[in-house]
Amino acid sequence: MSLAAAATPRAGTATPILTATALTARYGHIHALHGVDLRIGEGELVAVLGPNGAGKSTLLRAIMGLSANGGEVRFRGDVLPRNDAVAVAARGIVLVPEGRGLFAPMSVADNLELGAYRLRDKAEFTRRRERVLTLFPRLKERLGQAAGSMSGGEQQMLALGRALMAGPKLLLLDEPSLGLAPRVTGEILETLGLLNREGLSIVLVEQKAPLALELASRVYLLSLGRIVAELDPRGITSHDDLAQHYFA
Amino acid sequence: MTILPSTTSPDRRPFGLVGLLPWLFAAVVVGYAMVVGGYAATVVSFALIYAVFVTGLNLFMGFAAQVSFGQNAFAAIGGYLSAVLTASHGWPPLPAMLLGIAAAVLVAAIVGFPTLRLKGHYLAMGTLAIGLITYEITVEWQSVTQGYMGISGIPPIGIGPYEVTSDRGQLILLSLVVAACAFAAARIRRSRFGRALSAVAGSEEAATALGIEVARYKLLAFLLSAGFAALAGSLFVHVVGFVSPEVFGLHMVIVTFTMLYVGGIGTVAGPLVGALIVSLLPETFRAFKDYQDLAYGAVLIVLLIYAPRGLASLFSPRGRS
Amino acid sequence: MMKQTFLAAGLAASLALAGALPANSQEPYKIGVSAGLTGYAATVDRAWRDGVELAAAALNAKGGVMGRKIQVVVEDNRSEPQEAVTVYRKMLSSDKVDVFVSGCVSAGNFAAAGLLQRAKVPMMLCSILPTQAEHLVWAFSTLPPAGFEVDKRLEYLKEKTQIRKIAVLHDPTPYANLQKSVAERNAAKFGLEVVSVDQYKQDDADLSVQISKARSAGAGAILKIGLGGTTLTAAKNIKQLGADMLLLTSLEDLAVFGPVAEVLGDKFFFVASPSQVYEALPEGALKAGIKSFLDPWREKFKDRDPNWASRGWDGVMLTAAAIEKAKSFEGEKVRAAYEELSGFQGTTGIYNFRPDLHQGITENPFVLATIEGGKVKVVQ
Numbered sequence: 001m002s003l004a005a006a007a008t009p010r011a012g013t014a015t016p017i018l019t020a021t022a023l024t025a026r027y028g029h030i031h032a033l034h035g036v037d038l039r040i041g042e043g044e045l046v047a048v049l050g051p052n053g054a055g056k057s058t059l060l061r062a063i064m065g066l067s068a069n070g071g072e073v074r075f076r077g078d079v080l081p082r083n084d085a086v087a088v089a090a091r092g093i094v095l096v097p098e099g100r101g102l103f104a105p106m107s108v109a110d111n112l113e114l115g116a117y118r119l120r121d122k123a124e125f126t127r128r129r130e131r132v133l134t135l136f137p138r139l140k141e142r143l144g145q146a147a148g149s150m151s152g153g154e155q156q157m158l159a160l161g162r163a164l165m166a167g168p169k170l171l172l173l174d175e176p177s178l179g180l181a182p183r184v185t186g187e188i189l190e191t192l193g194l195l196n197r198e199g200l201s202i203v204l205v206e207q208k209a210p211l212a213l214e215l216a217s218r219v220y221l222l223s224l225g226r227i228v229a230e231l232d233p234r235g236i237t238s239h240d241d242l243a244q245h246y247f248a
Numbered sequence: 249m250t251i252l253p254s255t256t257s258p259d260r261r262p263f264g265l266v267g268l269l270p271w272l273f274a275a276v277v278v279g280y281a282m283v284v285g286g287y288a289a290t291v292v293s294f295a296l297i298y299a300v301f302v303t304g305l306n307l308f309m310g311f312a313a314q315v316s317f318g319q320n321a322f323a324a325i326g327g328y329l330s331a332v333l334t335a336s337h338g339w340p341p342l343p344a345m346l347l348g349i350a351a352a353v354l355v356a357a358i359v360g361f362p363t364l365r366l367k368g369h370y371l372a373m374g375t376l377a378i379g380l381i382t383y384e385i386t387v388e389w390q391s392v393t394q395g396y397m398g399i400s401g402i403p404p405i406g407i408g409p410y411e412v413t414s415d416r417g418q419l420i421l422l423s424l425v426v427a428a429c430a431f432a433a434a435r436i437r438r439s440r441f442g443r444a445l446s447a448v449a450g451s452e453e454a455a456t457a458l459g460i461e462v463a464r465y466k467l468l469a470f471l472l473s474a475g476f477a478a479l480a481g482s483l484f485v486h487v488v489g490f491v492s493p494e495v496f497g498l499h500m501v502i503v504t505f506t507m508l509y510v511g512g513i514g515t516v517a518g519p520l521v522g523a524l525i526v527s528l529l530p531e532t533f534r535a536f537k538d539y540q541d542l543a544y545g546a547v548l549i550v551l552l553i554y555a556p557r558g559l560a561s562l563f564s565p566r567g568r569s
Numbered sequence: 570m571m572k573q574t575f576l577a578a579g580l581a582a583s584l585a586l587a588g589a590l591p592a593n594s595q596e597p598y599k600i601g602v603s604a605g606l607t608g609y610a611a612t613v614d615r616a617w618r619d620g621v622e623l624a625a626a627a628l629n630a631k632g633g634v635m636g637r638k639i640q641v642v643v644e645d646n647r648s649e650p651q652e653a654v655t656v657y658r659k660m661l662s663s664d665k666v667d668v669f670v671s672g673c674v675s676a677g678n679f680a681a682a683g684l685l686q687r688a689k690v691p692m693m694l695c696s697i698l699p700t701q702a703e704h705l706v707w708a709f710s711t712l713p714p715a716g717f718e719v720d721k722r723l724e725y726l727k728e729k730t731q732i733r734k735i736a737v738l739h740d741p742t743p744y745a746n747l748q749k750s751v752a753e754r755n756a757a758k759f760g761l762e763v764v765s766v767d768q769y770k771q772d773d774a775d776l777s778v779q780i781s782k783a784r785s786a787g788a789g790a791i792l793k794i795g796l797g798g799t800t801l802t803a804a805k806n807i808k809q810l811g812a813d814m815l816l817l818t819s820l821e822d823l824a825v826f827g828p829v830a831e832v833l834g835d836k837f838f839f840v841a842s843p844s845q846v847y848e849a850l851p852e853g854a855l856k857a858g859i860k861s862f863l864d865p866w867r868e869k870f871k872d873r874d875p876n877w878a879s880r881g882w883d884g885v886m887l888t889a890a891a892i893e894k895a896k897s898f899e900g901e902k903v904r905a906a907y908e909e910l911s912g913f914q915g916t917t918g919i920y921n922f923r924p925d926l927h928q929g930i931t932e933n934p935f936v937l938a939t940i941e942g943g944k945v946k947v948v949q
Binding site: 064066085086089090094095097101102103104105106110113114115117118162166 | 440443444446447449450451453454455456457458459460461462
Binding site: 294388396397488495 | 607644645648649650651654655658659661662663675676679680682683699700701704741742743746
């Protein structure tokens with residue numbers, strides 16, 4: 001198991017859906033990005049791993065246009081506007097933020113509806129909703145319930161379901177496993193795998209590396225606002241392998 | 249007459265008659281005032297005018313979860329334009345009211361466009377300044393507003409030769425206006441726009457990430473609430489026939505905030521219920537003389553302890569959770 | 570469930586209480602007072618109310634008016650016009666008040682003027698009169714014309730000083746604005762020139778800008794028009810600036826003037842009403858008129874300033890006189906009788922009402938006074 005082998009990713013072949021070049025961002029005074037380059041292939045599921053405070057959330061926010069940033073982000077070849085999340089969302093990039101960003105006092109049904117806020121086609125709306133409720137049958141039982149009153153796992157399902165209602169082309173997920181029981185996390189990751197196999201491009205930010213490694217086709221390691229390595233998950237067998245890179 | 253299908257339950261779950269109780273209460277109070285007339289009619293008329301104002305305030309503060317201490321400015325613009333155009337320039341009331349509302353919305357747009365980009369305390373302070381500045385203008389611009397002397401001889405609302413002068417006529421007119429406002433608020437809440445406001449209220453960032461134009465909707469809610477405030481200001485001057493700066497002073501801000509929170513912020517029935525309760529309570533305690541304020545304050549505290557989310561929320565299923 | 574029951578009961582109770590209780594309009598003749606017992610007018614209007622109640626008690630002790638006892642109904646309008654409309658309405662429809670002898674919140678009285686006109690109930694006011702012709706028909710005032718307070722000061726400057734240039738400092742209230750216009754208009758008549766006019770607000774904590782401006786314009790005296798703590802502020806500012814100017818202030822509660830006199834000494838003068846300088850008045854009808862009020866007043870309120878209360882007393886006594894003249898308690902007849910009252914000796918002066926003159930004091934009753942060694946001394 002050599003570093004060189006791990007650093008030769010297989011995604012070089014796919015057309016990129018998203019490329020970031022020299023991306024910088026400030027978020028408050030703590031987290032920051034210092035010139036991040038990354039590329040996500042069409043239909044790829046890429047994991048971004050890194051310790052707490054590495055800038056993982058900031059990276060997603062910067063792509064989404066929520067943080068002040070420098071550098072360039074291209075989506076299917078077009079440059080994305082800076083600091084205009086509405087325009088980014090309009091292209092089909094959807095963020096499930098840290099802490100899920102649900103509208104807690106609103107019902108599950110209303111949350112889902114807001115996911116498809118930009119959609120005006122009734123039939124398509126119904127189709128998407130059926131699809132989400134098939135993926136997460138537990139949401140169907142809780143349609144009238146306030147989002148904030150559900151369990152953590154159900155809330156994560158709703159957050160994911162709401163994102164799917166937007167009909168994403170690229171899904172940005174910020175630590176979906178946070179605070180969830182292993183069994184529920186497993187269920188959610190399984191669904192992500194399914195979506196990815198159907199062709200959805202996904203960027204998955206995680207702190208729990210093993211979970212992400214199972215699904216991802218490629219892994220970026222982020223530390224102190226910089227990409228420190230790009231790895232093939234199949235080459236990583238132990239936690240020590242990862243740790244090596246963090247401190248390299 | 250003010251009974252509307254309640255929409256305080258966003259989950260569309262039927263909850264029967266309980267949701268109608270606030271409207272029933274309002275109908276009974278208005279009906280009572282109409283039968284008894286006199287002093288009760290005056291108190292309830294003022295309450296209904298406040299209800300229009302608070303319904304607008306609720307759009308901005310309840311539905312969109314923003315803070316404005318300056319809505320009295322828009323009431324003043326509506327009220328003074330109505331007063332000056334009718335009393336000093338002989339306009340009929342309706343066009344004067346419409347122009348007053350239009351002017352208030354225009355000012356709200358000019359002021360709101362930069363200030364709504366501010367968040368939290370900055371927005372609140374900005375709006376407070378608008379209220380204070382407008383008050384100063386009404387005091388100082390004596391050639392038009394006549395300062396503290398006020399403007400009298402403002403005609404009652406009417407079309408052509410038909411003027412609404414009787415207590416009952418005014419109560420009916422005001423009730424219709426309030427019903428229309430509540431209906432509009434209910435429709436807005438259920439609309440795409442209303443859901444967008446709820447999203448803005450929940451989290452501006454999450455709303456933005458879903459593609460909702462937060463700044464635009466905040467501004468829209470601000471303009472709408474300014475329109476309601478101006479309508480209330482106009483109604484006041486035509487019902488009383490007199491206006492002076494104190495009418496739209498800081499006192500109005502305090503009273504309407506109390507109404508909004510006592511009635512239930514974010515609910516459809518709350519503004520009306522709050523306006524009625526907060527207007528009736530001090531009158532109930534008038535016999536207490538010097539202890540009137542004490543009794544009133546005590547009841548307010550009790551209300552806020554037992555119904556912290558407002559009276560109207562007691563009648564909506566979500567509110568009780 | 571508990572909450573709802575409690576709430577329902579509360580709502581029902583407030584609803585029941587909020588209504589008008591049936592008024593007992595049998596025996597007593599009811600005088601309504603809309604007064605700003607709280608809010609900016611509190612000091613003045615509480616005194617006004619006490620004067621009204623004192624007069625009613627005095628009349629009742631003598632058997633009332635034409636055999637009917639007088640009952641005074643007081644409601645607090647919080648110095649706010651919309652509250653005034655509510656309390657006027659309450660007193661009209663619930664208490665069935667026969668006449669109003671209301672306080673100094675002019676906006677409140679204006680706002681309710683239409684109500685009174687429709688109800689055909691006259692009012693005798695502390696404040697200035699409404700401007701609408703049809704409202705004016707039913708409104709009367711005990712207030713001396715705005716010019717009198719100003720003229721007394723101008724007269725003093727002309728006759729007793731070398732000062733020919735003066736400054737006017739006023740607050741934005743209607744009464745102060747009226748006085749300001751009079752000062753601008755009348756100054757020339759007294760051979761004086763107004764070189765600076767400035768406005769301040771009742772809660773201003775510093776007036777040195779306005780005072781510096783007056784001084785650099787060459788004013789030798791400041792006519793300050795308006796009530797409250799700003800008089801002391803102005804005095805302190807004049808002293809701090811070392812300005813050689815006289816300060817001549819409006820009619821005010823005497824209690825305010827002690828500290829001002831300590832600051833400015835013999836450069837401070839104020840307009841006083843006759844009841845405030847009772848001891849210094851010559852014997853005569855005016856002094857006797859004041860005595861009838863001042864004796865019971867001092868018995869009850871000791872040293873409290875009698876100025877505003879004395880006009881409240883006059884308001885009731887004028888009403889009693891009108892009833893006796895009309896030989897009727899009816900609103901329309903009492904109103905007409907008010908217009909016929911002339912040569913009525915009150916505590917503030919002689920009232921001469923006319924159909925075209927509803928502000929009854931026609932001769933300047935004021936004096937100009939100063940404080941010397943803690944004692945009020947009349948100088949003009």
